[in-house]
Amino acid sequence: MARYAMVTDLRKCVACHACTAACNxxxxxxxxxxxxxxxxxxxxxTFPNLSSSPYVAQCNHCEHPPxxxxxxxxxxxxxxxxxxxxxxxxxxxxxxxxxACPYEARFINPADRKVDKCDFCSPRIARGExxxxxxxxxxNAKHFGDLEDSSSEVHRMVFAEGARxxxxxxxxxxxxxxxxxxxxxLDLVVAxxxxxxxxxxxxxxxxxSLVRPLVLAAVGATFLGQAIAFFVQLGKGxxxxxx
Amino acid sequence: xxTDAIPTQPVPLTADxxxxxxxxxxxxxxxxxxxxxxxxxYVWLFELVTGLAIISSPLFRVVPGWYITIVEGFxxxxxxxxxxxxxxxxxxxxxxxxxxxxxxxxxLAGEILRKEIVLDRDDVRWLIxxxxxxLGLTREPLPPQGNYNAGQKLFAVSVxxxxxxxxxxxxxxxxxxxxxxxxxxxxxLHFAAVGGVVAGLIIHFYMGTVFPEEKPxxxxxxxxxxxxxxxxxHHFKWWxxxxxxxxxxxxxxxxxxxxxxxTTASDPKPAxxxx
Numbered sequence: 001m002a003r004y005a006m007v008t009d010l011r012k013c014v015a016c017h018a019c020t021a022a023c024n025x026x027x028x029x030x031x032x033x034x035x036x037x038x039x040x041x042x043x044x045x046t047f048p049n050l051s052s053s054p055y056v057a058q059c060n061h062c063e064h065p066p067x068x069x070x071x072x073x074x075x076x077x078x079x080x081x082x083x084x085x086x087x088x089x090x091x092x093x094x095x096x097x098x099x100a101c102p103y104e105a106r107f108i109n110p111a112d113r114k115v116d117k118c119d120f121c122s123p124r125i126a127r128g129e130x131x132x133x134x135x136x137x138x139x140n141a142k143h144f145g146d147l148e149d150s151s152s153e154v155h156r157m158v159f160a161e162g163a164r165x166x167x168x169x170x171x172x173x174x175x176x177x178x179x180x181x182x183x184x185x186l187d188l189v190v191a192x193x194x195x196x197x198x199x200x201x202x203x204x205x206x207x208x209s210l211v212r213p214l215v216l217a218a219v220g221a222t223f224l225g226q227a228i229a230f231f232v233q234l235g236k237g238x239x240x241x242x243x
Numbered sequence: 244x245x246t247d248a249i250p251t252q253p254v255p256l257t258a259d260x261x262x263x264x265x266x267x268x269x270x271x272x273x274x275x276x277x278x279x280x281x282x283x284x285y286v287w288l289f290e291l292v293t294g295l296a297i298i299s300s301p302l303f304r305v306v307p308g309w310y311i312t313i314v315e316g317f318x319x320x321x322x323x324x325x326x327x328x329x330x331x332x333x334x335x336x337x338x339x340x341x342x343x344x345x346x347x348x349x350x351l352a353g354e355i356l357r358k359e360i361v362l363d364r365d366d367v368r369w370l371i372x373x374x375x376x377x378l379g380l381t382r383e384p385l386p387p388q389g390n391y392n393a394g395q396k397l398f399a400v401s402v403x404x405x406x407x408x409x410x411x412x413x414x415x416x417x418x419x420x421x422x423x424x425x426x427x428x429x430x431x432l433h434f435a436a437v438g439g440v441v442a443g444l445i446i447h448f449y450m451g452t453v454f455p456e457e458k459p460x461x462x463x464x465x466x467x468x469x470x471x472x473x474x475x476x477h478h479f480k481w482w483x484x485x486x487x488x489x490x491x492x493x494x495x496x497x498x499x500x501x502x503x504x505x506t507t508a509s510d511p512k513p514a515x516x517x518x
């Protein structure tokens with residue numbers, strides 16, 4: 001099975017937003033929303049030794065995706081090829097996964113009010129094409145391929161050229177999106193756009209720690225009560241009831 | 244006088260009286276109620292089975308994974324299962340809406356609802372004695388009850404409170420109304436309300452199908468009738484109401500008959516109209 005990954009070479013990226021535009025066109029993403037976001041870090045250092053780096057954020061298709069567990073209906077899942085997918089037929093638009101994503105990669109699409117995000121252009125991959133952002137990238141900074149294929153471009157970039165994941169000491173969920181660049185630039189990217197801790201919404205917390213125990217206790221108590229009543233009844237034995 | 248013939252408290256019956264009562268049937272449920280009850284029962288069965296399988300998140304689920312796999316397998320995919328849950332739920336809302344619109348005067352009038360849900364002093368005592376007798380702690384007779392006993396009333400109260408919550412939250416989730424935050428809370432409320440009903444439903448199911456004393460009540464949900472002895476023993480206040488109404492009707496009929504006889508006696512051949 002494949003293990004799909006994307007490598008963005010930040011040394012080549014010119015922050016032109018062509019990837020985002022191509023993605024929006026390919027998947028009809030409504031205005032004001034996007035599946036990829038092009039950022040530029042604030043300036044670091046002192047004049048004249050200033051530095052800055054572009055950064056392209058998107059769904060990282062993490063090895064340990066924090067968005068899968070909170071989905072109540074099981075609409076979000078991880079495929080065998082590592083792609084984290086949303087089944088729109090199952091999504092109810094509750095936003096639990098949006099709060100869980102450390103990279104803010106998910107959003108509620110106003111067109112269908114269901115969750116939306118990058119799926120590595122799965123339908124295009126299935127046709128043997130590359131993702132829209134990769135084919136469109138004006139500087140050829142984006143690369144896509146199979147990490148398990150040792151002859152692939154991304155394999156070389158990750159294992160030979162040292163492409164890095166955007167992770168912090170506390171939030172390490174093993175993204176399958178990697179970045180190439182000067183070490184100080186990559187440090188700057190991680191410092192400027194650190195992954196945030198996954199959140200469980202108040203509704204989810206209430207459900208988990210209050211409502212579920214209460215419901216289980218109530219249903220369990222009545223079931224137990226009826227079970228006791230049943231055995232008391234059995235103990236009393238058959239009796240003729242006139243009515 | 245027949246007024247004295249209707250006791251205000253249950254009195255011991257002779258074998259002949261009991262046998263006669265056993266043969267007489269009293270109407271308990273309208274056919275519309277019977278149909279609605281069984282429609283509702285099948286909907287609940289289907290929605291509970293699929294609903295439990297829909298909640299697959301390990302953070303929230305209440306059933307093991309293999310249960311989810313089996314139920315999902317029946318539908319082929321999670322999306323089909325969710326769609327089936329939604330379609331049946333919407334049909335349920337629709338049927339209840341139709342029932343509410345066409346039957347509100349018959350089934351949802353204030354007086355009738357009061358009879359179904361308001362607990363009086365006897366009802367509170369009944370609840371205590373009922374639990375004690377089931378557990379074999381007392382042989383005290385149960386206080387007299389109306390059309391519905393206190394347990395049924397309590398269940399009705401919880402159902403009347405939870406059903407609108409289940410319906411509204413279901414609609415919110417189906418059409419993803421308002422905002423994702425509202426949908427998120429709707430999921431939780433939907434689960435909580437169903438849980439509240441199911442806790443009562445277990446008792447309702449036990450009383451209806453297993454508990455021997457309520458056997459006639461189970462069959463009344465099929466035939467619509469219960470025998471008079473059951474009404475006398477378990478719903479004495481209702482039995483009294485029925486008797487009072489019967490006497491009232493008999494009196495009215497007697498009055499009409501004697502009035503009719505009086506008029507026909509004085510004028511055996513009434514003049515043809517227009518004469």
